[in-house]
Amino acid sequence: MSQAPSPLGTPVVRREGRDKVTGTARYAAEHTPPGCLYGRPVPATIARGRVDAVHADEALALPGVHAVLTHHNAPRLKEPDDPILAVLQNDRVPHRGWPVALVVADTPEGARAGAEALRITYETDGHDVLLTEDHPGLYTPEIVNGGYPAVRERGDTDRAFVTAPVQVDATYSVGALHNHPMEPHATTARWDDDGHLTVHDSSQGSTTVRDSLATAFGLRPQQITAVSEHVGGGFGSKGTPRPQTVLAAMAARHTGRPVKIALPRRQLAAVVGHRAPTIQHIRLGAELDGTLTAIDHEIITHTSTIKEFVEQAAVPTRIMYGSTTSRTAHRVVALDVPSPSWMRAPGEAPGMYALESAMDELASALGMDPVELRIRNDPAIEPDSGRAFSSRGLAACLEKGAARFGWYDRDPRPASREEGPLLLGTGVAAATYPVYIAASSASAHAAADGSYRIRVNATDIGTGARTVLAQIAADVLATPVDNVRTDIGSSELPDAPLAGGSSGTASWGWSVHKACTLLLRQLRERTGPVPADGLTVTADTQQETAGQSPYARHAFGAHFAEVAVHSRTGEVRLRRMLGVFAAGRILNSRTARSQFIGGMTMGIGMALTESSTMDPVFGDYTENDLASYHVPACADVQEIEAHWIDEEDPHLNPMGSKGIGEIGIVGAAAAVGNAVRHATGIRLRSLPLTPDTLL
Ligand code: MOS
Numbered sequence: 001m002s003q004a005p006s007p008l009g010t011p012v013v014r015r016e017g018r019d020k021v022t023g024t025a026r027y028a029a030e031h032t033p034p035g036c037l038y039g040r041p042v043p044a045t046i047a048r049g050r051v052d053a054v055h056a057d058e059a060l061a062l063p064g065v066h067a068v069l070t071h072h073n074a075p076r077l078k079e080p081d082d083p084i085l086a087v088l089q090n091d092r093v094p095h096r097g098w099p100v101a102l103v104v105a106d107t108p109e110g111a112r113a114g115a116e117a118l119r120i121t122y123e124t125d126g127h128d129v130l131l132t133e134d135h136p137g138l139y140t141p142e143i144v145n146g147g148y149p150a151v152r153e154r155g156d157t158d159r160a161f162v163t164a165p166v167q168v169d170a171t172y173s174v175g176a177l178h179n180h181p182m183e184p185h186a187t188t189a190r191w192d193d194d195g196h197l198t199v200h201d202s203s204q205g206s207t208t209v210r211d212s213l214a215t216a217f218g219l220r221p222q223q224i225t226a227v228s229e230h231v232g233g234g235f236g237s238k239g240t241p242r243p244q245t246v247l248a249a250m251a252a253r254h255t256g257r258p259v260k261i262a263l264p265r266r267q268l269a270a271v272v273g274h275r276a277p278t279i280q281h282i283r284l285g286a287e288l289d290g291t292l293t294a295i296d297h298e299i300i301t302h303t304s305t306i307k308e309f310v311e312q313a314a315v316p317t318r319i320m321y322g323s324t325t326s327r328t329a330h331r332v333v334a335l336d337v338p339s340p341s342w343m344r345a346p347g348e349a350p351g352m353y354a355l356e357s358a359m360d361e362l363a364s365a366l367g368m369d370p371v372e373l374r375i376r377n378d379p380a381i382e383p384d385s386g387r388a389f390s391s392r393g394l395a396a397c398l399e400k401g402a403a404r405f406g407w408y409d410r411d412p413r414p415a416s417r418e419e420g421p422l423l424l425g426t427g428v429a430a431a432t433y434p435v436y437i438a439a440s441s442a443s444a445h446a447a448a449d450g451s452y453r454i455r456v457n458a459t460d461i462g463t464g465a466r467t468v469l470a471q472i473a474a475d476v477l478a479t480p481v482d483n484v485r486t487d488i489g490s491s492e493l494p495d496a497p498l499a500g501g502s503s504g505t506a507s508w509g510w511s512v513h514k515a516c517t518l519l520l521r522q523l524r525e526r527t528g529p530v531p532a533d534g535l536t537v538t539a540d541t542q543q544e545t546a547g548q549s550p551y552a553r554h555a556f557g558a559h560f561a562e563v564a565v566h567s568r569t570g571e572v573r574l575r576r577m578l579g580v581f582a583a584g585r586i587l588n589s590r591t592a593r594s595q596f597i598g599g600m601t602m603g604i605g606m607a608l609t610e611s612s613t614m615d616p617v618f619g620d621y622t623e624n625d626l627a628s629y630h631v632p633a634c635a636d637v638q639e640i641e642a643h644w645i646d647e648e649d650p651h652l653n654p655m656g657s658k659g660i661g662e663i664g665i666v667g668a669a670a671a672v673g674n675a676v677r678h679a680t681g682i683r684l685r686s687l688p689l690t691p692d693t694l695l
Pocket of ligand 1: 346
């Protein structure tokens with residue numbers, strides 16, 4: 001076998017790029033089986049109460065309307081693994097936007113007309129949707145998202161804080177945020193005569209979708225095929241199936257025909273999850289030389305009345321900086337709101353906004369450079385657990401970033417740079433994201449013609465999963481990347497975990513690596529040629545991923561931002577942004593850069609424009625489309641760069657990689673906010689930094 005140079009780390013172009021830009025890549029809503037009908041969910045128009053009656057006669061009389069499903073006639077589900085999937089099972093309305101009916105028609109337009117013709121009456125109860133710092137319903141949960149304990153305390157934090165010579169005591173707030181992937185959630189479902197269910201679903205993991213549907217419909221997993229071939233973004237909102245998946249399967253069973261549901265953008269906000277709002281109280285105590293002696297970070301957040309999801313925003317504070325005392329805690333209240341869920345770097349994104357803003361305030365109070373303050377408090381071991389870090393590149397990212405950005409050219413005094421009516425400033429903030437990994441399986445096949453084929457139910461949510469997995473396989477097999485075909489995106493392939501927690505490539509990649517290693521061994525041990533039907537090896541990483549690592553494993557990073565703030569309009573313009581990341585070995589420099597920049601861009605939105613406003617009377621968020629929920633456009637992102645330091649970490653996986661999908665957003669908003677403070681002298685503690693808040 002000839003030695004090819006390793007393709008790992010090279011900028012291999014993503015395999016499906018051409019298919020995507022020419023429109024030949026098919027997404028979940030672009031699969032139309034013969035006889036397919038279209039479903040339109042009908043959202044509740046009250047914030048809390050019960051459905052009294054659904055008058056469907058007028059809707060059913062419309063041409064092309066086939067059925068109206070309600071809690072009276074919809075198929076009964078077993079108890080689903082996620083309560084948000086228990087739709088049309090009873091008359092309860094837990095929040096505005098909860099699906100209370102589904103209209104099924106020949107065409108999407110017919111279904112929409114049918115939905116508009118439904119007359120639904122409700123019994124309305126009073127609702128409570130507003131998160132406040134002193135809400136009487138606040139309680140301390142046992143665990144928070146990710147399975148972390150809600151409260152951790154080391155030493156006497158109160159005492160250390162009050163006796164510290166330098167103190168920061170501040171409350172930050174991040175409002176609710178919504179994921180809004182470019183491709184709204186969609187499902188096409190059909191039942192075969194033998195009872196087999198097939199769904200094309202816009203999802204971050206179709207093994208998860210298959211298993212969840214099996215639970216809800218009381219089927220064996222082998223009776224379901226879930227396909228997620230191409231996915232137009234998810235950011236966590238497609239990590240688990242959403243109501244349209246279950247509704248499409250229910251409607252297909254009810255009508256005996258395939259049914260497709262593509263959620264309208266305006267329905268997404270209520271049913272696909274959101275980043276829960278957080279009110280964050282931080283107290284930092286330090287010696288005069290900047291050494292931290294007290295870190296106290298408390299989160300107040302909400303969940304819905306149907307499930308407990310607690311945004312784990314204080315968790316990153318447990319690992320960031322050394323301090324002799326530390327307290328991190330979460331409190332939550334169940335409100336009549338849509339269920340919150342994962343949104344890119346849940347926990348880290350809002351939590352690090354607060355912590356990294358507070359660190360900037362501390363640097364100002366000390367009269368110390370904020371890069372230096374962070375490096376001074378860089379711990380040798382993970383403060384919370386006492387474990388050694390498998391690798392920790394924070395200081396290196398800060399140093400490299402400061403050099404590349406020209407950080408030390410700044411005059412540290414606030415409001416010291418003017419350019420006509422503009423005030424200019426720079427800011428820095430750190431980033432972190434944990435290393436997650438889950439068991440996966442994969443198969444590797446050597447064909448008689450010398451080509452290879454990898455099969456694994458990975459999902460490409462825009463990251464380039466096919467491409468990087470082919471690189472991993474080609475590296476092991478010492479063959480050109482183009483000689484490896486990758487099949488992903490169907491539950492008929494070997495089981496694999498979802499694309500979430502920035503763990504996809506590491507999890508899938510390890511099983512691909514293992515299958516290819518075993519295949520190569522077989523090929524080398526053979527004496528004759530590869531048989532006509534080839535050789536196949538299947539492997540899984542149950543054993544390798546079981547148990548906890550003895551090491552604390554996290555990716556780190558540093559963001560640098562320069563802003564121009566208009567002194568008369570309050571408008572903030574980002575001039576440039578630079579991120580440096582330490583995330584193990586970078587496996588594909590092109591797609592990795594794209595993910596870092598994507599995360600940073602989402603952080604710019606979080607800092608400047610994205611906001612979901614709860615209307616306490618109406619009982620829901622008022623922004624539910626891209627005209628009112630402002631994600632950054634190209635003009636908002638003038639100059640943005642992502643770099644990394646090479647990190648060799650033998651304690652991760654055979655590729656030596658950490659996840660990269662989420663860390664780009666972490667800390668980005670703090671860097672922008674700190675730059676605004678430097679430009680103007682105004683310290684805002686609530687996002688987004690809209691012009692009205694600056695004037
Ligand atoms: Mo990501 S928010 O873990 O899908």
